[in-house]
Amino acid sequence: MNTIQITTPSKNYPVFIGENAIWKLKSVLENLNPAPKNLLIITDENVGKLYLNEVQHVIGESFSCETIQIQAGDDQKSFENYIACQSFALSKGLDRTSIVLALGGGMIGDLAGFVAGTYMRGIRFIQLPTTILAHDSAVGGKTGINHPEGKNMIGVFHQPEAVIYSTEFLATLPQHEKRSGFAEVIKHALIADESLYQSLCKNVQTIDDLNGDSLLQALIRGIEIKNGIVSQDEKEKGIRAFLNFGHTLGHAIEGELQYKGITHGEAVAHGMAFALSLNENTVQIGNELKKWLKSLGYPPLSKTLSVPLLIERMKKDKKAEKGNIQMVLLKELEKPYLSSYQAEELEIKLSAFLEGN
């Protein structure tokens, strides 16, 4: 098992990652100070079916442990589930020493982290990620839920006590979820590690190549890159925004499609290709990326998407300023920067990009 130390201004914590890392959970719980009165596992129905018994078995009898299972899907990162979790926690007598365990992908990590970050003004939580994507979402302390007006609009920064990433759980992920998570690995490589990017391009020819030690090493590197950025800019006052590479358009696509038929990472993959098309130095990289993504089975963009509606959504992005849309672009591999566009200008470029798809 490998350990990566996350260092942020508000908290340092370990990521334990590797096969059977879940067995580390018991000792992490036993070493908490103050000892927790009780635990609350928040998971979704898919993950619960597969791994809840095992996690409960690892925890054993030494802790009183409650569980809430919610439906799967990003639309469940909602006010309704947030309130349901808070009410459940109150009804089970969780107090300020209690611990929330987020067992699942990024949806559960964000929701459970937000529940923990606001219950009784903030209690501790541990991330137990089960998706490839969650190498990104479980680290860095962004937690929250979606508002009908936009994704991740309500939330808090709240760092976990630990992240325990048991990579054998990834074997049961459906292909499109592997693709979704892999897009964030590609993002980390493009913004910060050219040699990782080159080796992924060479070694990942099909989605089934994402396994074993090469996947583990890519996840570790992705987490290290994220830590490198978050440790300098925990609250996104500056360079943390680079982690949004591909996300301005990606979020707009997800929103327009009502979070159906396309995963987060698949949408972000299109967003990255678009961002690369906007700087002439990276056009070629963008074209090659598009070909590679297509060969890995990333779905094409729906022809029904409306460019003006996508632009409207991009104007509501959290980074947008005075009606201008902020995009993260690359000068070259590993060199991200922020570029501001007037909506009309970006609309023309996006129309041209979508026509070429």
Ligand SMILES: NC(=O)c1ccc[n+]([C@@H]2O[C@H](COP(=O)([O-])OP(=O)(O)OC[C@H]3O[C@@H](n4cnc5c(N)ncnc54)[C@H](O)[C@@H]3O)[C@@H](O)[C@H]2O)c1
């Ligand atoms: N907080 C952050 O910094 C951050 C960063 C990136 C993304 N996110 C958020 O993460 C979310 C996306 O995360 P995600 O892609 O993990 O989605 P997810 O949590 O919805 O999981 C995707 C699907 O896979 C299923 N699943 C999870 N683990 C499984 C396993 N081991 N085997 C089989 N099925 C499994 C889930 O039930 C779900 O149906 C989005 O809401 C996004 O906004 C947050």
Ligand SMILES: [Zn+2]
């Ligand atoms: Zn993302």
